[in-house]
Amino acid sequence: MLIRSLFFSVMFAFAAMAQASGQHPKVPPTEAQQELQEPYQMGDVGTNSQAQIEAKAPSAWRAFGSLVFVLGIAGGGIWALRKWGIKRLPGSGGNRMKIEETLAMGERRYVSILKVDDERFLIASSPQGLGLLARLDGSVEPGFEEELEQHIQVQAPIPVKDMEARLKGEQP
Secondary structure (H helix, E strand, O other), X not given: OHHHHHHHHHXXXXXXXXXXXXXXXXXXXXHXXXXXXXXXHOOOHHHOHHHHHHHOOOOHHHHHHHHHHHHHHHHHHHHHHHHHHHHHOOOOOOOOEEEEEEEEEEOOEEEEEEEEOOEEEEEEEEOOEEEEEEXXXXXXXXXXHHHHHHHHHHHOOOOHHHXXXXXXXXXX
């Protein structure tokens, strides 16, 4: 993309130079054009240096130099943004925390591997919130299996005796 825009910019500059080099013969102004120019020629042109500068024809080299200058400023700005400024933009994050991989599990439900410093975690995200599933250094989050088993058992119907035993702290 950058090469294409640079190519078209150079082609535009060469076209401007060819047009300004005077390849087309000058057509003498008509009488009406001369009458319109007369009020500007009434004063002494030699005393006003600004009027002399404006009277000169535009230079193709000047246009090319301006184009190179603007492209240089834009390129320098992009370089500076990449080098120093991109970390300060919202959403760019830092160096310590990264999402290595994400897997979609269905409607707005995802499982992701999150790396923080040198540790990796398996997390689940859903519309209800986030949850830590496991640490990926080989160990499982303490109590995860028990929590999952209890969650499954709570949703299944159980006898009243077993519920009373659980409430008293006795396991059946």
